[in-house]
Amino acid sequence: MMHRSPCPLLATACAVVAAALAASALPASAAPVLVEAEAFESPGGWMLDTQFIDQMGSPYLMAHGMGIPVEDAGTTVTFAKPGTYRVWVRTKNWVEIFSDPNAKTKAPGRFQVLINGKALPDEFGVSGAEWHWQDGGEVTIEGDSAAVALHDLTGFNGRCDAILFSDDPNFTPDNSNEVLPKWRREMLGLPGEPEEEGPYDIVFIGGGYAGSCGAISAARMGLKVALIQNRGVLGGNGSSEVRVWAKGTTPPGLYPIGDIIREFSDDAQASPGTYEEFEDDKKEQIIKAEPKVALFLNHHAYAVEMENRAKIKSVLALDTLTGTVRRFTARNFCDATGHGTIGMMANADREMIDGGRMGMSNMWRWEVTDTAQTFPETPWALDLKEGEFPYPKKFHAEWFWESGFNRHPLNDLESIRDWNLRANFGAWNAMKNKGAYDRYDESGNAHKNARLIWMAYVGGTRETQQLLGDIVLTEEDIVNKRPFPDGCVLTTWSVDLHYPAEQYEKAYPDRPFISKAVHGHGVDRKKGYPVPYRCFFSRNIENLFMAGRNISVTHEALGTVRVMKTCGMMGVVVGKAAAICSKFDVTPRDVYYEHLEDLITLLRLPGYMRRDSLDGEFYEDPKLPKLEEPDMGYVPKASLSGIVIDDSEAKLTGNWAEGAGLPNFVENGYHYTREKGATARYEFNVPKTGEYEVRLSFQPHENRSTKTPVTVISAGGEMTQTVNQRIAPPLAKGFCTLGAFKFKEGEKGAVILGTEGVDGNVHADAVQVLPLEE
Ligand SMILES: Cc1cc2nc3c(=O)[nH]c(=O)nc-3n(C[C@H](O)[C@H](O)[C@H](O)COP(=O)(O)OP(=O)(O)OC[C@H]3O[C@@H](n4cnc5c(N)ncnc54)[C@H](O)[C@@H]3O)c2cc1C
Numbered sequence: 001m002m003h004r005s006p007c008p009l010l011a012t013a014c015a016v017v018a019a020a021l022a023a024s025a026l027p028a029s030a031a032p033v034l035v036e037a038e039a040f041e042s043p044g045g046w047m048l049d050t051q052f053i054d055q056m057g058s059p060y061l062m063a064h065g066m067g068i069p070v071e072d073a074g075t076t077v078t079f080a081k082p083g084t085y086r087v088w089v090r091t092k093n094w095v096e097i098f099s100d101p102n103a104k105t106k107a108p109g110r111f112q113v114l115i116n117g118k119a120l121p122d123e124f125g126v127s128g129a130e131w132h133w134q135d136g137g138e139v140t141i142e143g144d145s146a147a148v149a150l151h152d153l154t155g156f157n158g159r160c161d162a163i164l165f166s167d168d169p170n171f172t173p174d175n176s177n178e179v180l181p182k183w184r185r186e187m188l189g190l191p192g193e194p195e196e197e198g199p200y201d202i203v204f205i206g207g208g209y210a211g212s213c214g215a216i217s218a219a220r221m222g223l224k225v226a227l228i229q230n231r232g233v234l235g236g237n238g239s240s241e242v243r244v245w246a247k248g249t250t251p252p253g254l255y256p257i258g259d260i261i262r263e264f265s266d267d268a269q270a271s272p273g274t275y276e277e278f279e280d281d282k283k284e285q286i287i288k289a290e291p292k293v294a295l296f297l298n299h300h301a302y303a304v305e306m307e308n309r310a311k312i313k314s315v316l317a318l319d320t321l322t323g324t325v326r327r328f329t330a331r332n333f334c335d336a337t338g339h340g341t342i343g344m345m346a347n348a349d350r351e352m353i354d355g356g357r358m359g360m361s362n363m364w365r366w367e368v369t370d371t372a373q374t375f376p377e378t379p380w381a382l383d384l385k386e387g388e389f390p391y392p393k394k395f396h397a398e399w400f401w402e403s404g405f406n407r408h409p410l411n412d413l414e415s416i417r418d419w420n421l422r423a424n425f426g427a428w429n430a431m432k433n434k435g436a437y438d439r440y441d442e443s444g445n446a447h448k449n450a451r452l453i454w455m456a457y458v459g460g461t462r463e464t465q466q467l468l469g470d471i472v473l474t475e476e477d478i479v480n481k482r483p484f485p486d487g488c489v490l491t492t493w494s495v496d497l498h499y500p501a502e503q504y505e506k507a508y509p510d511r512p513f514i515s516k517a518v519h520g521h522g523v524d525r526k527k528g529y530p531v532p533y534r535c536f537f538s539r540n541i542e543n544l545f546m547a548g549r550n551i552s553v554t555h556e557a558l559g560t561v562r563v564m565k566t567c568g569m570m571g572v573v574v575g576k577a578a579a580i581c582s583k584f585d586v587t588p589r590d591v592y593y594e595h596l597e598d599l600i601t602l603l604r605l606p607g608y609m610r611r612d613s614l615d616g617e618f619y620e621d622p623k624l625p626k627l628e629e630p631d632m633g634y635v636p637k638a639s640l641s642g643i644v645i646d647d648s649e650a651k652l653t654g655n656w657a658e659g660a661g662l663p664n665f666v667e668n669g670y671h672y673t674r675e676k677g678a679t680a681r682y683e684f685n686v687p688k689t690g691e692y693e694v695r696l697s698f699q700p701h702e703n704r705s706t707k708t709p710v711t712v713i714s715a716g717g718e719m720t721q722t723v724n725q726r727i728a729p730p731l732a733k734g735f736c737t738l739g740a741f742k743f744k745e746g747e748k749g750a751v752i753l754g755t756e757g758v759d760g761n762v763h764a765d766a767v768q769v770l771p772l773e774e
Contacts, residue, residue: 025720030080032189033261034398036147037061037073038321045070045458048149048157050320051228053300053415055342057177058090058161059186059320063111064457065155067425069378072114074149079141083167087136089113089124090161090173096129096381096417104379108425109158114149115139125158127571133164133173143167156378157457158420164188179302179319193317194327197294200226202578203315204571207302208236208247209564210548211738212287213260214571218612219292220260221579221602223693224330227293228317230300230378233280234287236338236548237263238564242282243272243363243456244316245398248563249492249633249663251528254297255600257488259607259627270364272396272456281739289623299326303339304345308737310542312346323468332588333541335467336571340550343467348538351472352465353555354411358498359404359462359515360413362420364455365396366428373451375432382426385434388507389427390514394702397424402462402515405500409464423513428452437665444652462498462549462562468590469552472533478529478557479522486592487530488603489569492633494561495520513698523550523560526634526658526668532601534603534658536574537588545578545588576602583614635733640666642770643693645682645751647671650764654678654755662699664734666766673755673762680764681744681754686743689715689770695735698763700728705758713750714741725763732767740772 009634038048038059046061053059065576077087096104109125113136120136130133150160164173164187174183183590185192201216204211207229215227237244245268250258264286268277279450287295299317306328307313314329335342343350389402401424404416431447457636466472471484474493500512523529535552538544546552549562549572580591589598608624611617637644646667654677660669671680694712698704704725713722721738729736743749751767 014500029168030083032164032168032171032187033079034184035075035077035163036188036323037150037160037162039323040073040075042074044073046073046152048232048320050300051417051458053179053230053318053320054302055177055411055414056161057179059300060161061150061151062158062457063109063155063158064455065152066452066455067169068155069576071157072149072151074147075163076441077148078145079165081146083143084138084140085167086138086169086171087120088114088133088135088164088166088173089136090131090158092128092131093126093321094159095158095422097415098419098422099524105106108154108156108380110153110379111158111160112153113163114151114439116146120649123153124160129365130179132175133163147197150342156360156425157368167510180323188323189277190323190325194325194330194394197226197326198329198547200224200328200330201582202332203228203328203416204334204336204338205315205342206236206338206548207231207234207297208336208338208548209238209261209264209323209568210571211334212283212571213264214334214566214575215287216260216290216294217572217575218578219290219575220607221576221646222611222614223292223575223579223582224295226330227287228296228301228315228328230320232298233545234283235280235704237460239283239690240275240278240640242460243268243278244454244460244508244564244736245269245271245273246564248494248565249528249635250565250569251492251633254530255488255603256606257569257572257603258565260572261565262627263607263625265565266525266569266733270396271398272365274455275454286369287548293636296326304342306346309347312543313344315651328419330692332545332575332581334545334547334571334578335550336546336548337551338461339464340467340546341410343538343541343544343546343550346541346544348541348544349468350465351468355406356404356499357409357463357555358479359402360416360420360459361399361402362456362459363397363399364392364424364523364560365453366392366450367395367451367453369451372448375428377433378425378429381422381429382513384426384430386430389423389430392427395429400501400515400517401512401513402675403511405509405512409461413442413459417512418458418512420459426457439637456507457613463555463558464550466552466554466558467538467544467546467550469537469539469546470592471532471552473531473535473553473557475520475522475554475556477561478560479520481524481529484532484534485529486533486596488533488573489566490528490529491523491531491560491566492525492528493560493563493566494525495556496554497559507692520559523729531570533573534592534625536570536577542587542589545574547574573603579614594699634668635664635666637667640733640768643684643686645684645767647680647764647766649682651681652679656680665699666697670763670765672764674705674758674760678755679763682751682767684750684767684769685748686745686769688741689744691740692738692743693770693772694738695731695768695770696723696729696751697733697735697765697768698725698729699734699765700726701763702726703760704763708758708762709754709756710738711754712738712741713752715744715747716742725761735768
């Protein structure tokens with residue numbers, strides 16, 4: 001469900017202005033009337049799509065009903081005079097770009113345009129691989145206004161940019177892909193000059209983890225900050241629109257720069273999880289609670305104005321609902337768009353690798369209901385059969401539904417998203433309509449009762465281009481722990497690179513749609529590697545910072561730094577560096593060469609410290625949480641009392657896999673297996689004879705065993721019990737108790753995990769032995 005505030009006046013107001021122009025200039029024919037779809041009074045069930053503005057020129061409305069036609073979008077259009085008008089609708093047939101014979105004849109996204117409730121004779125969205133103005137024929141307008149509606153016929157992603165009425169038989173609309181060209185602005189009655197915003201100390205463009213956490217950090221340093229985000233929600237890929245869970249850890253490391261991330265971050269338990277799990281409202285409230293942050297949601301930055309070749313003067317952003325253009329001036333700018341587009345527009349040094357990038361995903365979820373659910377056939381989608389795609393286990397299709405590896409990550413972005421939709425719908429069609437009724441899902445229900453409940457229409461992107469700083473960090477730097485004096489943001493993810501999975505590359509060489517991840521093991525995931533500050537500012541644009549996935553790293557290094565908690569910490573560092581720039585009137589580069597000590601002093605401040613102005617004193621803000629317990633993603637042995645035996649010290653028999661994906665394990669990961677006969681034996685010697693409590697730690701998961709046999713060998717003999725490893729252990733730091741036992745000094749005690757009778761994986765982490773008497 002998308003949340004947004006429609007602009008009730010725009011369509012009518014524009015038409016009135018256009019009418020006024022017509023009355024004075026051309027009395028014979030009225031000026032054309034342009035109605036932007038995104039400015040409709042009511043969007044109904046149509047979604048606002050702002051992802052491709054830079055490519056096709058405008059936000060647009062899309063009927064993303066997952067096979068169920070969405071509610072009409074409607075508005076009132078005012079005309080200067082009654083008469084006969086030709087109607088033009090800017091749209092496309094979104095599958096025609098793919099060379100598939102069904103694309104032309106079976107257009108998925110068909111819709112009608114209703115004028116005063118009556119449909120124009122032709123359907124729209126039926127032809128044209130590119131955005132174009134489809135001639136909708138003539139309509140007679142009898143009064144001075146008409147109700148205009150978009151009526152979706154399919155629920156399969158029909159799209160409309162704008163509608164134009166003209167009573168001039170010789171008029172044809174300009175189809176340029178320019179963002180808000182002069183003719184559109186004039187027809188909409190928008191002022192020729194942008195509204196002025198600022199000056200700010202820093203403007204963050206992009207409201208993902210990097211931009212949002214950066215804005216918070218800068219504001220708490222006493223800076224005047226603007227945050228521009230082209231969606232209605234914050235969080236970027238970590239919002240309810242894309243639903244990626246935030247990974248990477250925020251270890252205490254050198255500086256407490258992780259606590260703003262812990263404050264901002266959600267606690268999503270799945271990727272993709274539910275809408276609620278991603279806590280859009282909480283994220284927005286945290287930003288809105290910052291008095292020094294001006295938040296501009298639904299604003300797309302589409303141009304930069306340069307003071308000279310090496311300095312940005314301002315950024316222009318388009319209000320994606322009203323068309324208002326705002327000019328943001330600032331001392332510094334931070335490109336946190338993920339795409340690096342601000343740097344690109346400023347001609348910052350940058351690198352986009354030729355191909356083999358990581359791609360875009362549109363994840364999806366389904367559920368089983370009590371009643372039969374139908375799903376329309378999708379002849380225009382990928383013609384998939386079960387077995388030709390990974391079964392979406394646990395009711396969701398995850399990160400590896402990914403495509404676009406060799407496609408241009410900006411110019412081809414809409415077709416990459418649309419290919420993902422074709423793959424997703426093709427797979428669902430196979431599950432619903434191609435004999436999959438026989439197959440039973442994990443709940444024991446047939447697919448007959450299954451229905452699609454969510455599919456991201458906002459794609460999650462991973463790699464576009466890198467803006468280059470004074471250091472371009474490499475995988476070798478990270479793996480070899482190359483020290484830099486400005487190392488600050490700890491990267492804790494493995495070098496995780498994605499490639500098309502072989503069988504899909506073979507079947508769909510142009511556009512494979514399933515990926516595999518290859519994880520390098522060179523990153524110290526526990527302590528992290530400190531990424532240097534010099535990756536966070538442009539080497540040739542003197543007032544441009546960058547944070548998030550578009551920082552100065554190689555493709556391989558992006559494999560580790562791109563996870564969201566790490567991106568968030570980059571923003572925090574940029575916020576603090578921007579404070580040094582404003583205070584000492586220096587550039588981001590000077591911060592390193594002349595003020596590194598000052599930067600480090602600010603990096604040492606926890607997130608709950610703030611000052612109200614650059615000259616003010618820092619104080620603890622009582623309203624901010626003191627998140628002092630660091631989220632290290634693991635439990636150090638040293639933080640536990642008593643005797644602790646990690647799985648790495650246990651004697652293992654049989655085949656055990658190593659894991660680290662479920663966080664908060666003791667020391668370095670854990671082992672798991674369900675192989676018959678496998679055992680994990682934890683041995684220990686107590687310092688003196690007496691009663692001890694024996695505890696077991698594990699990280700619960702749905703695929704773990706509910707009856708893992710655990711044997712304790714004590715002075716009293718052997719005792720076996722079963723432990724349910726799907727349920728979180730109740731004690732602190734992920735432990736459950738196995739009971740009190742007597743152990744004798746000099747006699748080995750042991751705990752043994754086995755696989756006898758298990759119904760899932762046995763999870764072996766740590767054993768703790770605590771004295772019960774002094
Ligand atoms: C399917 C998938 C799975 C992933 N798995 C994980 C995972 O498990 N854990 C993890 O932590 N990371 C994961 N990642 C990677 C991670 O999501 C990204 O690397 C991360 O989101 C980058 O953060 P960011 O703040 O740089 O950019 P983004 O999250 O992309 O945020 C940038 C924001 O800027 C906005 N924007 C862009 N251009 C403009 C503009 N011109 N004007 C205004 N606003 C603009 C965008 O709408 C977006 O909201 C995954 C990514 C994908 C796609």
